[in-house]
Amino acid sequence: MTNGLIQVVVTLVIAILLVRPVGAYLVKVFDYEKTGLDRIFGPGERLIFRMIGVKDREPMGWKKYVFAMLLTNFIMMMLMYIVFRTQKFLPLNPDKIGNMSPALAFNTAASFITNTNWQAYSGENSLSYLSQMIAITFPMFTSAATGFAVAIAFIRGLVAKQNNLGNYYVDLVRSITRVFLPLSLIVALFLVFQGSPETLHGAVNATTLEGAKQTITRGPVASLESIKHIGTNGGGYFGTNSAHPFENPTPLSNLMEILCMLLLPTALVYAFGVMIKNKRQGWSVFAAMGIMFLLFLSVVFFAEYQGTPALNALGVHGNMEGKEVRFGISESSLFTAVTTAATTGSVNNMHDSLTPIGGLVPLGEMMLNNVFGGKGVGLLNGLLYVILTVFICGLMVGRTPEFLGKKIESKEVKLASIALLTHPVIILVPTAIALITPGAISSILNPGNHGVSEVLYAFTSGAANNGSAFGGLTANTDFYNTMIGLDMLLGRFISIIAMLAIAGSFATKKMVEATTGTFRTDTSLFTGILVVIILVIGALTFFPALALGPIAEHLGMFH
Template identity: 55%
Template sequence: MGVLQMAIVILLLLLIVKPLGSYIYHVFSNKSNKTDKVFAGIEKIIYSISGIKERPGMTWKKYTMSLLLTNIVLVAVGYVILRLQKWLPLNPSQIDNMESTLSFNTIVSFMTNTNLQHYSGETGLSYFSQMSVIMMMMFTSAVTGIIVAIAFIRGITSKGATIGNFFEDFIKGHTRLLIPMAVVVTLVLVGLKVPQTLDGTIQITTLEGEKQEIATGPVASLVSIKHLGTNGGGFFGVNSAHPFENPSPLTNVIEILSMWCIPAALTYTYGRFAKNQKQGWVIFGAMAILFIAFLSLIYISESNGNPAMNAIGLSSEQGSMEGKEVRFGTAQSALFSTVTTAATTGTVNNMHDTLTPLGGITPLSLMMLNTVFGGDGVGLVNMLMYAIIGVFICGLMVGRTPEFLGRKIEPREMKLITIALLAHPLIILGPTALAFMTELGKGAISNPGFHGISQVLYEYTSAAANNGSGFEGLGDNTPFWNISTGLVMLLGRYVSIIALLAVAGSLVKKQPVPETIGTFRTDNILFVGILVGAVLIIGALTFLPVMALGPIAEYLSIR
């Protein structure tokens, strides 16, 4: 039954990929289409208010600068609100202002689409902060990732010297994509009993006669965009394990598909831009192979249970249920954990800290690779980066100048790709080592064994991959962790964005090279294998040694 449940959800995703991917293509193709009739009038008003009269194409430098400045302004506004929320409206529970280093961490977290939470949602933020800062950034950060992918796709598939207009893409991403989808999902969740209210806490009398306050709020609207935008920050501290955020197996499936659909559909969008749909399916196929492999690992591991518990006769037919909700079981918990780290969403319906050692390898590995569907836009761009690496290596092997989609891949592009490739492990492994060298880092570890290494490694991996989930046994709400993970989130987000937009800017100016009999094809099954191999080999060379110190050593020690 568990395998059948997961297979049905994967089949539902496959049915979504083509129509949603085509719709995203029409949104960003800059060609007249049916969506103009619905949204053009609204966008014209926004352009007028914003003073954007003309929307010419931008070079990669101008596009990147516009992106960075917009993000900086949003960060500044959000930080001020968090520091002043005590005196702002919509604060029925009289929640105090957020501490400075925690405010820094929180605002960086949500602007970088990470949504790492070092606070408990229902007690750390007012309704005004939840809606004006958290939900606002869930939209803007997700749109930022999507349009970076679109700009990169334009760079490697179109002719000219520009990759689009940032402000036009940014507004269309909101008006035509995320806001309409979020409204629909919100209404569905409300119909399935997820709360949506501005009232304060509910006071009830317990069986013992004591008074208890139950937090509610605008939950459904936040849950919808946290998944559609691959954000992940929960309204409540326990995220989608909370029955108000995720009350049933049906809402669980809706949330899984919500966070998975846009990253998967973007592969089809890429095929439409490339005018060769096989190119999109090759990327999707490579991602799917890696996804199913890691899903199998976590499901089998969690189904077999904890070896230490099995050894003393406490095994369960349901597998390892520690930290999992009975209403979801092992299958939907394993699938949720795989999707949320593959799509770098970070939302959780079970506590990853309680996964078996081999089960914990799946979320760690998917965030380290950061290419298996990935967050909105990010995963596709990273997989295309590996595609260029694969073409470059194959070109060197046969003594031919590498080409990708008719563009020659030369030293400039490879240097930029190398920066993006090496930055990711550097900002994971460096801070992890630093945390173990100081009491400020080691003092947060709740488990002194190999699992403690996994806790620290997971925290920085999650921050670098802009994921946001955590091994929550780590006491991370301290100035050391707030500042260090905040810096890692910034570097993890913007170093790769800048480098890869520079690659797009370089490629878009090149004259396409005609395809010949000697051109290495990138739209067949062979290239799927090359892609999968490149991702696994580079990932293993980079991260396998530290994995051996954490989850692998923990697994061996409890057998």
Template identity: 55%
Template sequence: MELLQIGIVLVILLLLVKPVGTYMYHVFSNEPNRTDRIFGGTEKLIYRLAGLKKLENMRWTTYVMSFLATNVVLVVISYVLLRLQGMLPGNPAGNGNMEASLAFNTVISFMTNTNLQHYSGESGLTYLTQMAFVTMMMFTSAASGFAVAAAFMRGLTRRGEGMGNFFQDFIKSIIRIFLPLAFVLTLVLVGLKVPQTLQPTVDITTLSGTQQQIALGPIASMESIKHLGTNGGGYAGANSAHPFENPSPWTNVLEILAMWVMPASLPYTFGLFARNRKQGWIIFSSMMVLFLIFLSITYVSEKTGNPLIQALGVDASQGSMEGKEVRFGIGQSALFTAVTTAATTGSVNNMHDTLTPLGGMAALGEMMLNVIFGGKGVGLMNMLMYAILGVFICGLMVGRTPEFMGRKIEGKEMKLIAIAILVHPFLILAPTALAFMSHWGYDAVTNPGYHGLTQVLYEYASSAANNGSGFEGLADNNVFWNLTTGMVMFFGRYVSMIALLAVAASLNAKAPTPVTTGTLRTDNKLFGAILIGVVLLIGALTFLPVIVLGPVAEFLTM
């Protein structure tokens, strides 16, 4: 039954890839289409109010500066809101202002589409900041990622046409994609019993006769964009394991599809940009093969259960249910875990700290690779980066200048790609080592031994991949963890994006190279196998030693 549930979700996703990918192409191609009639008037009004008289193509440097400047403005506004939230309206619970280092971490977290939370939403934020900061950032950070991905696709596929206009891409992402989808999904979630209210906290009497406060709020509206934007930040501390955020298997499936469908459809969008749908399907298939590998590891490991629990004589026939909700079971919990770490959403419907060692390793591995669908545009960009690297390696093997999308790959592009590839493991491994070398970091580890290493490693992998899920078990709300994870999230987001936009701009300026019999085709099964091999090889070379010291060692000692 569980495998059938997983299979149905996979089939639904496959059916959605083509229509959703086609729609996103129409949004970002800047070619006249039917959506102009629906959204064009609203967009023109926004352009006029913002003073955008001409939407000219930008150089890649101008595009990057526009992207960064917009993010800086949003960061400043959000930081002020968090620091003053206790004195602002929309605070029926009387929550106080957020501490400085935590506010820094939270603002960077939401601006980088990470949504790592070192606070509990019910007590750490007010109704106003949940809406004006969190929900606003969920729209804008996702739109920023989509805009950069659109520019990257144009740079690789359309010679001499520039990268597009950031503000146009940014506004289109919100108006034509996220707002309408979030509105519809919010209504559906409300119909499925997810709360959407501005009523204050409710006091109830429990069965034992004690008083308990139940936090309510505008939850459904946040849940919709939280998953559509692959944000992942929870209204409550328990995130999508909370019965208000994710009350039933129906909402669970909707949330899985909401965070998965657009990242999974972007490769098809790229195929339309490249005028080669096969190219898009090869990228998608490579991602899906990697995803199914990690999903299988997670499901089998959780279904097998924990031998230490079984040794105590406890009935573990259902598998490892520790940290999981009975209403979801092993199947939907394993699928949610695999999707949220593949799509770098960070939303959780079970506690990842209680996953079996190999189940936790699979979730960790998806974030370390950071190419399996990924968040809003990041996964596609990273996979295409590995595609260029694969072409380069094959070219070296046969003694031919490598080419990708009809452009020669030369030293400049490879230097930029080397930066993008190396910065990710550096941002994970270096802070992990620093945390264990200093008492500020090590004192936060509550589980010594192999599992403690995995907790720290997971925290920085989640930050660098802009995922945001946590292994928990860490006392991470202090200055050291707030500052280090904040910086990891910042550099993990912007360094690779800027480097890859520079690669696209460099290739865009080159004259096309004619296809010959010696040209390595990148739209067939052979290249798909090469691409998967390159991703796994680079991942193993950079992360295998620390994986062995953490989850593998824990598994072998159970």
């Protein structure tokens, strides 16, 4: 355990050291001021803007920003659906893979346009190379960039003096050209160096040492894996995801993938503090997210090392079921906590094989959906709770709540409530429907409390736009493809629209002078209150469902 703990600490220290420089770089990308970056990226960006007819300084109010975001995402989703339905007739299909069914194509298109990357199929057997590249890898860039653009627009709205959130198309393009493409290229080259394939040749036949014949699937794996983690997309080229030796060959590649998942969500919180000209506020939010992450990480780490009563009775110390030997318990536990904290959904071990309390951790992180969270949206969810915390504290002291010098009024609270309540509704209601639908119940491979956890995990993963799975659920049915597809779309866009509406409202508010009665939101006291409110709201909302799943399963092991 000691060696494993050291590995975890070293990884997290590296991640923390990257927060400030990467966050400062993000500020330069999105502040619209001229910098040295323009000499490198400017010509290509101006060409793109001319091609699509966009003026790079044209301002957008929140409604125009939302419309542009929804329109581009809708068009891309339709194009992805067409590719999945016609891939049999398209080029770059050396293994002659057929078309997807309508329900599966809808689910997959919804999944990758929403940065969820839930997969009800096995990638190497269901997608052509063309589909993997233009309908899977490409939207990994655009969906991550969309989340980034929305978060930056929200930050601008908090401190703006007019209804101007920036320009969606500029933010989208800059996110791709200046952030995701350069980082993905570097990471892809590193993964090729570690052993991930990157080729357009088809599968190859090999003979094992025992003389058996084996077909080895390959393809443009490294390029998908890089943006998969940089963009906190998740999914995988192969069905076994980052447990596959082609996706994640070595402990060093595992370290790189963990750092990639943490890199931009953590740096964006620092960038938030810089952009609002209050670094203490940024660090306050960062500390709250960091405390919750360390809490969840500690639970899964010690739960997996402690194992279960059945394993302990056999003299087996620690739970290695479903884990790769090359990663061990520590790196598997860290990966589990990181991938659901950053809503990536990539897995290097089977969450279905975690101990019940270990399995509760990824569920809990996705239910809260703000423990750093995915590209942009994680920060939005974190700031949603900041607004609610300020409002609650304002009620306690009998004062109109203020955040960043602007009053929080009924409109903002109503919009925040919509965003907050949507998440549990689209998790718990579909889960209840699935558990009383005979066709859906037959998809559960493990009966009892574990089966409840499998269904609950599926809809939580979809609503949180995470994309990881417990693994013991046959999700490729019309019921689950349709329900989880809708779940992903609602989980992505309702909260984004509500939060941008809040940003538009903030942008037109007048600044209020701070007084001795102003409740400061950049102190350690506020950080503590924020953590407590997030955990209390999460517990009140989801504890009954968790009690029927992982908690009941854990308690049942002792009887």
